[in-house]
Amino acid sequence: MAGELDQNATLKTVIAAYYMFPQVQLAIIPNAPHPAFQVNFPSVWADIVPFLQQ
Numbered sequence: 032m033a034g035e036l037d038q039n040a041t042l043k044t045v046i047a048a049y050y051m052f053p054q055v056q057l058a059i060i061p062n063a064p065h066p067a068f069q070v071n072f073p074s075v076w077a078d079i080v081p082f083l084q085q
Contacts (some may be wrong), residue, residue: 032078034063034070 033045042059049057058078060067068075 032058032060032067032075034060034065034067036062036064037067039065 033040033042035042037045045057045059049055058074060071060074060078063070063074
């Protein structure tokens with residue numbers, strides 16, 4: 032999970048890391064910097080809920 036506007040890790044870096052690991056999921060939180068949960072909590076929560084329901 033990464034914020035679209037994360038100043039610590041660009042989307043290019045996050046996506047490159049994503050391709051390095053098999054069987055992972057990536058969520059990009061729109062219009063959010065590094066603390067994505069503070070800026071766009073509804074999107075973060077929508078991505079977390081499926082993991083909690085397993």
